[in-house]
Amino acid sequence: MIASWLSWWFRGPTTDPRGAPPQTASEGDKPAGTVSRAAPFPAASSPSSGLDVITGRTGNVVIVRLRGEAGVPEAEWLESALRAPAASRPAGVLLDLSELRSISSLAVGVLIAFRRGVVRGGGRVVLVDDFQPAVAAAVAMAGLTDLFEVVGVSGCGA
Numbered sequence: 001m002i003a004s005w006l007s008w009w010f011r012g013p014t015t016d017p018r019g020a021p022p023q024t025a026s027e028g029d030k031p032a033g034t035v036s037r038a039a040p041f042p043a044a045s046s047p048s049s050g051l052d053v054i055t056g057r058t059g060n061v062v063i064v065r066l067r068g069e070a071g072v073p074e075a076e077w078l079e080s081a082l083r084a085p086a087a088s089r090p091a092g093v094l095l096d097l098s099e100l101r102s103i104s105s106l107a108v109g110v111l112i113a114f115r116r117g118v119v120r121g122g123g124r125v126v127l128v129d130d131f132q133p134a135v136a137a138a139v140a141m142a143g144l145t146d147l148f149e150v151v152g153v154s155g156c157g158a
Contacts, residue, residue: 050074053081060091067099070107080108082114089121095148097139107150108142115148126151 025082051074052067062085070078085093095111097103127148131139139145 013078018050021104051078053078055081055085057088058092061094062088062090062092063094063096064094065099067103070103072104072106074105075110076103079110079113082110086114086117090118090123092123093118093125095125096128096130097135098128098132100135101113101132101136102134105138105142111144112142112147125147128152 050069050071054065054067056063064082064085066078081110095115118125125148127139127144127150129145129150
């Protein structure tokens, strides 16, 4: 349901008048680290195993989920993991930080640069407002809710 809402959000209501839902695999059918069968971007883990970046595609919306800890050592790796999704020039990106336990200011800067690249390519970036306490504090301190479009979990249809 979240995917269909996001597809409408980024494409607009007139793009697919049939409203056909995207095809996704069941939990048992999914390869580890993927969001859907059509996910063009592999899941990746940082060399230090502190951060996982899980990406997938639903229509013309890229879903990026960060899991673990995005500290200073992982920031450079995070930047390289976000290059492929940004280079695909998506119409929209859903950035889900709900499984992120902590984030450094350097990693916040990487997310801001990622957003800038997507917006320059004509896309939109939506941040899901479902943060763990440490991440919520960092997001508030950095002012990300003023920079990113923020949608609540209830607004996504979850």
